Amino acid sequence: MIIEALIAVTFLAALVTFVLPDRYAGKAAFALSLAPVIGSLYMWQQYDASGNALLGGNIAFETDVVWLQLGQYDLHWMVGVDGISMPLVVLTTILTTLAIVSAWTPIAERQSQFFGLMLLMEANLLGVFTALDFFVWFVFWEAVLVPMYFLIGVWGGPRRKYAAIKFFVYTNIASLVMFIGFISLVFGLGDSITSLRLPEIAQALQAGQLGSFAGLSAGALASVAFIAMFFGFAVKVPVAPLHTWLPDAHVEAPTPVSVMLAGVLLKMGTYALLRFNFTMLPETARAFALPIALLAVASVIYGALLALAQQDLKRIVAYSSVSSMGYVILGLIAYTTYGVGGATFQMVAHGLISGLMFMAVGVIYNTTHTRMVSDMSGIADRMPVTAGIFVAGAFGYMGLPLMAGFAAEFFIFKGAFESTVMEAMPLFTGAAMFGIVIVAGYLLFAMQRTLFGPFRFDGDYDVTEAPFHDVAPLAVLLLLTIVLGVSPDIFFTMIQDAVNPILELGGAF
C-alpha cells in the first residue's frame, strides 16, 4: 500500500501547490515534497525484497489488482519495488526536493504552477519506477512528458518553444516505436500470457513461449522487438546519434528543471533498457553486443569531445551527461555483476553529480545572468563557497576516487573488461575509458576560464556570494556524492541482489 500512498501524496501535493498563491508556493512545495522523501526513506528502511522483480524474485511492497479487462488480457494495477528501482525511487524524491529548493531564486513568475508541475512530474516519475504492469508503466512513462513540456516551454530561456516541442515530439515518436516493439512481443507470445504484467511476460519469454507473429519467426520477432524497444529507450538515454534534443532542452530549461531532466529523466531510459531489453531478451541482447558496445563507446567519446567545444556551461554539462550515459550502456551490455550492477549504480551516482553540476551552474547564473564561459572569469574570487562546491562537483564528475562517480565508473570498467559477451570487449572498455581524460580536460578548462584567474565580468550585475538556500542543496548533494563514493555498498549490495538473476539468464557466469 505504501507505493500507492507515495504516489497519491505527491499528486495531492501537486494539486495543493497549484492552488496556492505564488508567494507561498515555493516554501509550501518544499514542505509538501518532504512527504515523498520521508515515504521513500521509510520504504528503503523497510525494504526486504530479494532477486529480480521480473524474474520471480519476491517484490517489496507489491500490490497486484485486476482493474480492467482488455480483450484477452486483463490489466492489473501491479506496482512493486526491487533492488533496481528502490535506489531510483529514493534518488527521485531527494533530487526533486533539492530542485524545488534551488528553484526559489530563479523562478520569479507563476511560481505555484511551476512547483505544481514539478510535484506532478515527481509523482509520474515515481510511477514509472514502481510500475510492474506494462499498461500502468506506459501511462506514467507518457505522463512524465507533459509537465516537462510545460516546464521547459513556459519558464525556459529564449528558444524555449523550439526546445520544448523538439523534446516532446522526439521522445513521443521514440515511445511510439518502443510501444510497437513491445506490443509485437506481447502478440508474439499469443495466449501464453493472460495479462500485461512485466514479470509474467518476462517469465513467458524466458520459458521460450515466443511464437511467430506478422510473418516473423520467433527469433526475427525478438530481434525486431529488441531493436524497436532499444531505439525507443535510446532516445531517452540518450545514446549518441539520438541525443540532439538534450542540449537544447537543457540550455533552454530553467536550472531546477535541468536538474530533474538530467538527474532523473535520463535514468528512465536506462532503467527501461535494463527492465525490458536486457532482462526479457538476454540472448538477443548478447547477439547485438557489438553494435551496442560501439554505440556506447561512441556516446562516451563523441559526447565528451562535443562538450570540449562548447562555450555555454550548461551545454558542457549536458553533453557530458551524454558521455556518462554511454558508460551505463557499456555496463549493461557487459552482462557481468560489476558491469550491470555498476551501470545501475551509475544511474544513481550520475543523477546526484549531474544534479549538483547543474545547480552549481544555475547558482552562478542567478547572480551573473550568463552561462557563457567567455563572459566571466575569476568567479571564485567573489563566490568562494559556490566555486568550492563547483570544483568539488567537477572532480566528482571526472571520477575522483571516494566520490560516487568513480565507484560507478570503476565497477563498469571492471565488469566490462572481464565480460565474456565479446572477444574485443577489453578494447571497447579501453576506448571508453579514454573518456575520463577528455572529461577532465574540458571540465578543468571550463573551470579555469570561469572560476579562476583575475575577476572580470562584462555584465552589469554585482556578483556576490549566493544566499544560503541556494548553496544548501549544493552542499547536501555534494555530501551524498561523497557518502555514496566512500561506501557504495549502501545501494550496491541491493542492486547486485536484483541484477544477478539477469546474469544467470544471459549465461554470463
Place this chain on the structure above:
Amino acid sequence: MVPPQYYLLLSAAVFCIGIFGLLTRRNALLFLMSVELMLNAANINLVAFSYYWGNVTGQTFTLFTLALAAAEVAVGLGIILVLYRNFDGVDVTNATTMRW
C-alpha cells in the same frame, strides 16, 4: 421490355451532363440548374428499378426526392442572394474565402 442497362445509361448521361454544367459554369444560378439535373438523373434510376423489381417504392421515393429538390433550390436561391450581396456578383470564383 427495355432492359434496365439503358435506363442506367440514360441516367448516367443526364447525371454527367449535370456535372459538366457544374464544373464549367461560373454562375451560381447555373449550379442550381445543374444540381437539379443530377437529381432528376437519380429519379430516372429510381423509377427504372421500381419497374424492374415490380415494386412501387421506387416511384414513391422519387416523389420525395422531387420535394427535397424543391426545398434545396429554395435554400440555394437564398444563399445566392447573400452571395450576391457579399461578393456583389454571383460569380463563384470570386468567393474564395471559405478555406484555411
Place this chain on the structure above:
Amino acid sequence: MTTKPQLKLGSHLVPGLAAVALFVVMAVVFVGASFPNPQGFAEGANITASIGYSMFNLDFGDVTGESFLVAFIVIAVTLDVALDGAIHLARREESGQMRTILTDGGRELKRTLLDSDDEEGDH
C-alpha cells in the same frame, strides 16, 4: 451584326472532361452489365393508387411497396424549414449591422478578437 449565340469554347471547359470521364466509366460498366428481364407490373394494375396507399401505410394497392408515412411527415417539415430559411436569407436588413451567417471564413471574427487581445498586452 447579328448577335447569334456562339458556343463559348476554351480552357474553362477542361474540368468538364472529368464529367465526361465519369460518364465513360459508367457507360462501360452499364453496357457490360447483364440484367435478367424486368418483372414489370401486372397488367392493368393501378400504379398511381398503389403509390398513394404506400404513402400512408395503407396496403390496399395492387402493387406492393414500402410505406412512407414518416418520410411524408419529415419532408413536409423540411419544406417548411426550407421556405423559412429562404425568406430569412433573402430578407434585406433594416436595423443596424446585418448579422447574417458570415461567409468570410471567420476573418472578421478573428480580427475583432485578436485586435482586442493585442491591446491587452502580450502575455
Place this chain on the structure above:
Amino acid sequence: MAGILDFAPAIVLLPFLSFLIALGAGRYMPKGGALAGIGATAGSFVLSIATFFAVSGGQTYNQTIYTWAEGLDAINLTFGLLIDPLSSMMLVIVTLVALLVHVFSLGYMNDEGETGLPRYYAGLGLFTASMLGFVVADNLLMAFMFFELVGLCSYLLIGFHFRQDGPPSAAKKAFLVTRFGDYFFLIGVVAVFATFGSAAFAGPDAFPVLAEEALNGEHSVNTFLGMGEQAWFTVVGLLVLGGVVGKSAQFPLHTWLPDAMEGPTPVSALIHAATMVAAGVYLVARMYGFYVLTPTTLAIIALIGGFTALFAATMGVVKKEIKQVLAYSTISQYGYMMLGLGAGGYVAATFHLMTHAFFKALLFLGAGSVIIAMHHNENMWDMGGLKDKMPVTYYAFLSGSLALAGIVPFAGFWSKDEVLYETLIHGLGGSPILLAAYAMGLLAVFFTGFYTFRMVFLTFHGEPRSGTARDPHGVRWNVKGPLAVLGVLAATTGLVNMVPVEKLFGIEGIDFLHQFLDGSFSSLNAHHYAELIPYSSGYIGGEAGTVAIGAAVSLGFALGGAALAHVLYNVPEPVEHTDKLGSIKTVLYNNYYQDEYQVWIATGVVQPISRVLDKFDQGIVDGVVNGISSVSLFAGGRVKRIQTGVVSNYAALLTLGLTALLLGLGLLGGWFA
C-alpha cells in the same frame, strides 16, 4: 612495540583530521590552521618511527580494514593496510618531510602575509593523508584511488594563488598530464583484476605470486586479446607503467613538473620533490614481484629511466630560475631511480628514493629561504654573495648540493653509485640495453655535477648583483630549523647502505638497508626479487674491482662537472656562459619543445576535432532531426494549396475521386472484362 601496528590506520587518519579542522575552523585558529597540521604530522611521524622499529624487529602487518564494495557472487573490493619494510621506510620519509614542510610553511606563508591560509593547510593535510594512504595501500585499487587523490591535492596546491593567471593553468596542466598517465594505470588496474581476480600486493592471493605461478604453469589465468601469459603480463606491466611515468614525471609526461613550480615553494618541496613524484617509483617497487617476471618491461623501464636522467639533466644546465633547475634535477634523479628498478637494483633504487627525498626537499626549502630573502625573485642572475649573509641556509644548501651531485661522503654518492653499479654489473652480464642506459646515466652525472654547482655558485658565491641581494630579508627559526635537520640527514643517510665500502674492505653487515628490506613477506623481500631478476651479473676484474671502478668513474664525472662549474661560475662577476652554446641553448631552454608539442596536441589537434565534431553534430545530426520536421512543414504547405476556395475545384476533385474509385473497384471487381 607489538601492538603498535594496530595504530597504523591512525597514521593516515591524523592528517585527514587536520584537513577537516583546517577546512572547517581554519579561519578561527591562530596561524590559519597550521598548528593542526603540524600536530597531526608530528603525531604521524612519531607513530611511523614506532612502526619503523616494530618492522625492523621483524613484524609485518597485512590486514583488510574496510570493505569498499561487497560483490555477492563476485570478489569484494576492499581497503587494507600493508606495513612492511618498504612501506614503513616510506612512511617515515613522508611524515618527516611533511612535518618539516609544515614548519617551514609557517615561515614561508604566514610570515609573508599570505591570505587563504586555511585552504593552504587543508590542502597540505589532505595531501599528506592521501600520500600516506597510498603508501600503506595493500591492493592496486586502493593504491590507484589514493594515487588520484594525491593528483587532486597537487592540483589544489599548485593552483593555490588562483587569482593570477599562471597557477590555475599550471595546475590544470599538471592534473591533465598525470590524468593521461592514470588512464593507462586504470586500465592496468582493471586488467589485473580481470586477469588474476585479485589485486592484492601481499598475502596468498597476491597477484605477483599468482603471476609467478602462472608462468611456472602451476595454474592458468585468463589472458585477453588472444595473447600468451608472458606477453599479456608485459602489456599489463606497461599499462601500470603509464601511470608511473605520468606521476613520476618521466620522459614523455614530464612537462607538467617545471610548470608545477607555480605553486608555493613548500608545496614544491613536499609534493614535487619528496613525496608525490616518488609515488610512481614506489608503486613499481611495491609490485616489483610482478615486474621482475617480464624482462621486456624491465628493459623499457631502464631505458626510460636512463634517458630521462640524461634528458632532464641537459635541460637543467641552462635554466635561469633556481626552482626550474631543481625541477629538472628532480626529473633527472627520478630517472635514476627508474634506471635502478629497470636494472634489477631494487635495493639501490629504494635507497636512492630515500636519500633523494631528503636532499631534494632540503634544496627546495633552501631555495624557498633564498626566495624569501630575495622578496620572491627567483632569478639566479639577480642573486650572488648570499653566502656570508645567510650562513645556515648556505651550509645546508651546500650539503644538499654535494649530496645531489654525488660527492663521496654525502648521501647522494652512495645511492646513485649503487644504482649505476647495479646497472653496470647487470649490463656486463649480457644485456646491452642496460649498458646503453648505464652510459646515459653516467653522462647525466657529469651534467648533474655541473648544474648543481652552477646553481650554488650563482646564488651564494661571487658579488651580489642586485639591491635585494646586498641586504636580503632575514629568515626566522621556522625556516632555519628544517634546513638544519635536512642538512644533517642529507649528509648522513648515505651511511645506511655503503655497499662499495663493504665490498672493498670486506666489512660484512654494514648494508643495513639491504638487510632491512629483506625482512618483509616471503614474496616481497629483496632476496626473493634478487632471485627472480632476469639478469646475470658480469664483472671486470672480480666484484671488488668493478665496485671500485664504478665508484671511481662516477665520482670522477661528478667532480669533473663540479670543476667545470667552478671554473665558469665561481668568479666575482659570472657571465652567461651558456650563450656560447648558441642554438643548442635555445633548444635546451625551450625543453626540446616538449611543452610546445604537447600543448599543440591539446589545442592544435583535439580542440579543432571537437569543433569540427560540434559543427557536424549541429549541422548533420541535428540537421536530420530538424530536416524531418521541416519535411512535414513543407509537405503541409504544399498540400494546403489544394484548398483554393473555389467551389468548382472542389466539385472537380470530387468527380475525379469518384471516377478513380469506380475505376479501381471496377478493375478489382472485374466489372469491365
